[in-house]
Amino acid sequence: MMPSLFLPHGSPMIAIEDTDYTRFLRKLGESLHPKAIVLFTAHWESAVMQISSRDDEFETIYDFGGFPPALYEVTYPAKGSTAIAKQLQERFHVQAIESELDTKRGLDHGTWTLLTHLFPNADVPVVQVSVHPFLPPEEQIRIGEALKGLGEEDILVIGSGVTVHNLRLLNWGQKTPEDWAVQFDDWLLEQLDTGNIANLIQYKQLAPYAQQAVPRAEHFVPFFIALGAGNESEPKVLFRDYDLGTLSYLVLQF
Template sequence: MSTIKSPRLPTYFISHGGGPWPWMKAEMGDTYARLEAALADMPRQIGRKPRAILMVSAHWERPRFTVQANPHPSMVYDYGGFPAHTYQVRYDAPGDPALAQRVQALIEAAGLPAGIDAERGYDHGMFSPMKAIYPDADVPVIQLSLRQGLDPAEHLALGRALAPLRDEDVLIVASGLSYHNLRAFGSQAAAPSRAFDDWLGQTLAQGDQAARAQGLIGWESAPAARIAHPREEHLIPLMVAVGAAEHEAAHRVYYENGFMGGLTVSSYRFGDAPGTQ
């Protein structure tokens, strides 16, 4: 009996928002309403529930690429100054140690350094957006660290190494933000965030995929680059999503002009999605 193969999954670069925002609606009102709607729409776009998610979070860096292999990850409350109840929130998705081994093997086969962490829990770069994407926590999730040094070319290569997972029903989600400067929010960030976001959109829209990659590698020369990203850990996950869908078009799936009093921010899907056709 022949088996009908599901279409390969797209990849995503998403904003994960600030801290534990899904659990703070009483305090924050509709601040995150548009982001939440965009995240909640991802299951419709991909058209089916994936067997697992590989999440690359801006909030985990290691000397080598490190894969989370905890079968029942705990919570890492990697934020400060939030209400007491947000240090008790839970997102109890299962891990997937077998998938972690598969991810490590793919990375090492590409000549990149990779390790396993059997203790690591979920940080808010994972559990905050996942609360909106799959609120029932019923899809296994493993996290993959960035590599210290934050070399964009190396993280593009990481994405290329991970691309086979898309044909194995694993959704690759890169979690960061297109603008991340905690010292320049509000109206003072309006112009630089818009300038950088415009550049990012133009770069990702290029039909020449080699030129797109080179533009991302040279991101520091973009308008307002170091205002938008004084440190680039929230941008570098994008490289993984692009690398894993290197020859596929970018589709902006979230855009907000005026977020948090002035920011222009965007999220992207790379590749086609059955639910959008």
Template sequence: MTHSRRLPTYFISHGGGPWPWMAEQLQGPYGTLAASLQAMPGQVGVTPKAVLVISGHWEEPEFTLMSSPRPPMVYDYYGFPPHTYQIQYPAPGAPELALQVQALIQGAGFTARLDPQRGFDHGTFTPLAVIYPNADVPVLQLSMRVGYDPQQHITLGRALAPLRDEGVLILGSGLSYHNLRELGPVGRAPSATFDQWLQQTLVASTPQERIHCLLDWAAAPAARRAHPQEDHLIPLMVAVGAAGDEAGRCVYHQDDFFGAITASSFMFGG
């Protein structure tokens, strides 16, 4: 099945925990993020055949794909109101696509396995509940690989790129700044500094420069202040790998997230 248009890829900042189900928060720090996620179906332009999500909340020793036709829920957050542990995002899984993606990953020289038990974590169900609130688009979640090797995840993205011509939306879900100990005013400067580097790298650089910079991301200004552990940055590598030579643009940006933090999301191609 070939679509007449190649779908873009995304790296999105998905926000904290189950925020869409906490309406009082939406009035404050989440209004801008919510609007950017609601705008995505229009940017994509067609309803995807499926969404392939690489979430900053799932890593395995080898690349792993959820293969359940009806994925369960993973409530991987702490200290939120009781009702947020009853959330359902009943999107169908995509077991046939999982087999196809497994073959693509193996074709790139990696091992890849299927996990029939794995469910949607909040890196997947939280943004998708805003992007596709009817839960009517099949969703396939793909793990990161332990070790966070940028080159491996860029290579993974390149292997997934043909899916863009088959109606599959590739979505890297993390946060452009993820230092939970420095979320208040202390994070203002490092988040802004690292975001400037991201904008230069992802929007203003050539595709070749983009890859070169991302491979050496830890040398960027304030890199380890922004990402003491890079689990929420590595999904970007997959989105960029799948983007090939296509340009990037910033589709979400605010400098007062949680009052002080600079956060962004990016779209490639499309």
């Protein structure tokens, strides 16, 4: 039985760093034995949902610039699964959610920076899925709900994003978090603890510092998708930390 996870990918540097977070990811991966991974990445945006559909190895995409050469030497040669991609498309079709199969795109850093720690042998098939950042939160949850039950088939659903993600407000070298970033995450956890999904859907109006934390929604919508895909058990915080003052590493299990 696989949970649904929300995992922050933060800086691409996590792929080559040895930190509390990357060590956590490795231990988490050791505890999971999925037959496949379905991952919604904030770095693949499309108006119509795209589902990677291939059985051969993915190309590793370096969709960033200005980082050390060692980061561009990392590869993650996982294979895909056309069978599971088709299964996802059928589930979305039943819920009247439009989707298309993509046979060409490689794995972006919202995917491989996490998976290189979770499953370093790249031996678990991956189906990467795009996000539409301009859909309302209730629709993002509905996308996740279309995937309920995949965990019972040992398919791991991951939403890869960040709760507090504002590149303009990063404080380079700062290790202690800004109070406003902590307050935003605290508010999210309070709503999850009380099961107040209605408040979560209205986070833009109700959450403290919502505009600072989520100036653009592409990194936040994977949270709602993972929430929708989760089991009926109570959400759990598996890890929490901050970097550069405002970048949240809040890991949630649904």
